[in-house]
Amino acid sequence: MDLRINNTSLIFAMGLVLVALAIVYREKLDLGKDIIIGVIRAVIQLVIVGYVLGYVFKLDNNIITFTMVLVIIFNASYNAGKRSQGLPNAFKISFIAILTATSLTLVILLLSGSLVFKPSQIVPITGMIASNSMIAIGISYRNLNGKFADQRQQVLEKLALGADLKQASISIVRDSIKAGMSPTIDSAKTVGLVSLPGMMSGLMFAGVDPTHAIKYQIMVTFMLLSTTSIASVIASYMAYKNFYNEQKQLIG
Amino acid sequence: MYEPIIELNHVSFKVADKLILNDVNFSVDKGEFVTITGPSGSGKSTLLKIIASMLSQTAGTIQYKGKKIEEYDPIDYRKEVSYGFQTAVLFGKTVKDNLVFPYEIRQKLFDQDKAIGYLEKVGLDETYLTKNINDLSGGEKQRIALIRNVLILPEVLLLDEVTSALDEENKKIIGHFIEEMNQTEQVTVLWVTHNPSEVAESDRVISIINGGVKEKNGLENQ
Ligand SMILES: Nc1ncnc2c1ncn2[C@@H]1O[C@H](COP(=O)(O)OP(=O)(O)OP(=O)(O)O)[C@@H](O)[C@H]1O
Ligand SMILES: [Mg+2]
Numbered sequence: 001m002d003l004r005i006n007n008t009s010l011i012f013a014m015g016l017v018l019v020a021l022a023i024v025y026r027e028k029l030d031l032g033k034d035i036i037i038g039v040i041r042a043v044i045q046l047v048i049v050g051y052v053l054g055y056v057f058k059l060d061n062n063i064i065t066f067t068m069v070l071v072i073i074f075n076a077s078y079n080a081g082k083r084s085q086g087l088p089n090a091f092k093i094s095f096i097a098i099l100t101a102t103s104l105t106l107v108i109l110l111l112s113g114s115l116v117f118k119p120s121q122i123v124p125i126t127g128m129i130a131s132n133s134m135i136a137i138g139i140s141y142r143n144l145n146g147k148f149a150d151q152r153q154q155v156l157e158k159l160a161l162g163a164d165l166k167q168a169s170i171s172i173v174r175d176s177i178k179a180g181m182s183p184t185i186d187s188a189k190t191v192g193l194v195s196l197p198g199m200m201s202g203l204m205f206a207g208v209d210p211t212h213a214i215k216y217q218i219m220v221t222f223m224l225l226s227t228t229s230i231a232s233v234i235a236s237y238m239a240y241k242n243f244y245n246e247q248k249q250l251i252g
Numbered sequence: 253m254y255e256p257i258i259e260l261n262h263v264s265f266k267v268a269d270k271l272i273l274n275d276v277n278f279s280v281d282k283g284e285f286v287t288i289t290g291p292s293g294s295g296k297s298t299l300l301k302i303i304a305s306m307l308s309q310t311a312g313t314i315q316y317k318g319k320k321i322e323e324y325d326p327i328d329y330r331k332e333v334s335y336g337f338q339t340a341v342l343f344g345k346t347v348k349d350n351l352v353f354p355y356e357i358r359q360k361l362f363d364q365d366k367a368i369g370y371l372e373k374v375g376l377d378e379t380y381l382t383k384n385i386n387d388l389s390g391g392e393k394q395r396i397a398l399i400r401n402v403l404i405l406p407e408v409l410l411l412d413e414v415t416s417a418l419d420e421e422n423k424k425i426i427g428h429f430i431e432e433m434n435q436t437e438q439v440t441v442l443w444v445t446h447n448p449s450e451v452a453e454s455d456r457v458i459s460i461i462n463g464g465v466k467e468k469n470g471l472e473n474q
């Protein structure tokens with residue numbers, strides 16, 4: 001292995017941040033503060049995560065691994081909830097969606113023998129699954145909010161004709177599920193051609209033969225398809241009811 | 253024996269301290285044809301939306317067949333008390349999508365012959381079924397929206413200026429179409445209109461001015 005990045009090389013690599021900052025100031029983009037906060041947060045978060053994971057991997061204790069999984073799911077749900085633009089119960093819905101998507105996918109990966117139950121596999125894979133679910137749910141929420149606003153009158157017409165909430169919303173719900181899933185499907189189409197994704201790149205960096213590394217990437221592609229579809233379905237079906245009140249009237 | 257089918261008692265509607273409807277009282281008997289009129293912004297649409305359970309009043313009660321409307325499941329209630337919006341919008345892709353919808357939500361088979369019959373009654377024809385909703389004129393959309401309300405006959409029809417985008421001739425055709433529903437099928441009709449000739453033709457007119465009932469003629473029981 002030839003992994004010799006060190007603190008000194010990172011400090012030099014920070015020049016890359018200066019490039020971004022220079023562009024931002026030249027073009028008066030008013031993003032300088034965000035970049036600096038982003039960089040500082042990334043460094044601090046990653047340092048902490050590095051030490052925590054090192055400890056968890058060494059310990060190899062099932063309870064601790066489970067706890068890590070739950071913490072990841074919790075964080076993903078919290079962030080998905082924040083992206084919901086004020087949808088009620090967004091955290092609860094996100095948590096149920098991400099928990100279900102993650103558990104089902106992990107169980108299938110374990111049963112199929114693609115993964116073994118040890119923290120160095122379970123924790124990073126959970127991270128990938130949960131963050132992709134989070135993004136998928138975020139897109140579904142945005143689509144629900146947008147479509148319920150754009151198609152407000154159509155929904156009202158359906159309600160006035162006596163449609164129940166599901167009948168009045170189903171076209172929007174389906175569209176939102178589709179929106180949540182489509183980035184994963186799109187990236188499945190171009191994987192390997194445009195980007196060499198993180199999983200595969202990481203393994204190749206660590207010296208694993210590309211023909212073996214792609215097997216993990218294939219597994220990741222499968223698992224992300226399943227995860228984002230489960231998460232979007234659950235989140236969209238649970239969330240649409242929040243656009244209505246007790247009297248089954250469209251809110252707002 | 254003339255049990256009112258709809259009865260409003262002290263109905264008010266307030267949004268952010270603005271009183272839009274103020275203590276509205278009237279009742280409508282089964283089979284009646286009632287016209288609601290009044291200046292723009294007086295609260296007519298709001299009143300109809302409340303009766304349709306699309307909005308809830310902030311004070312007072314509305315009874316339907318002797319029971320408060322809140323006691324019904326709103327979905328069942330709206331199937332019986334059908335509301336046609338002032339600015340009708342069609343959904344889906346084609347006219348047929350719209351006409352199938354009332355059947356779809358009741359898990360019933362679409363009665364295409366009946367739909368074509370109604371299209372013809374309002375001055376349209378069979379070819380409209382497959383037309384794209386974006387290719388229709390405002391008046392055509394209004395007529396299709398109206399058919400959507402009556403394909404499966406409701407008990408009460410609440411119509412909000414549904415002839416506003418039509419020329420005089422089509423206004424007449426639609427007026428007769430609605431009258432026919434009322435006379436041959438005993439559908440109770442409450443419709444909002446500004447059109448003087450439509451107002452003149454009705455047996456009973458309720459004027460809403462500034463959120464309140466200002467004058468009534470014909471029979472009514474308070
Ligand atoms: N959700 C709402 N929030 C605030 N104001 C509202 C709301 N809905 C209606 N209004 C106001 O209430 C008043 C009555 O509106 P409504 O649509 O019932 O009038 P209308 O009698 O149907 O008028 P038109 O003849 O122009 O259709 C208007 O001043 C309107 O701006
Ligand atoms: Mg109006």
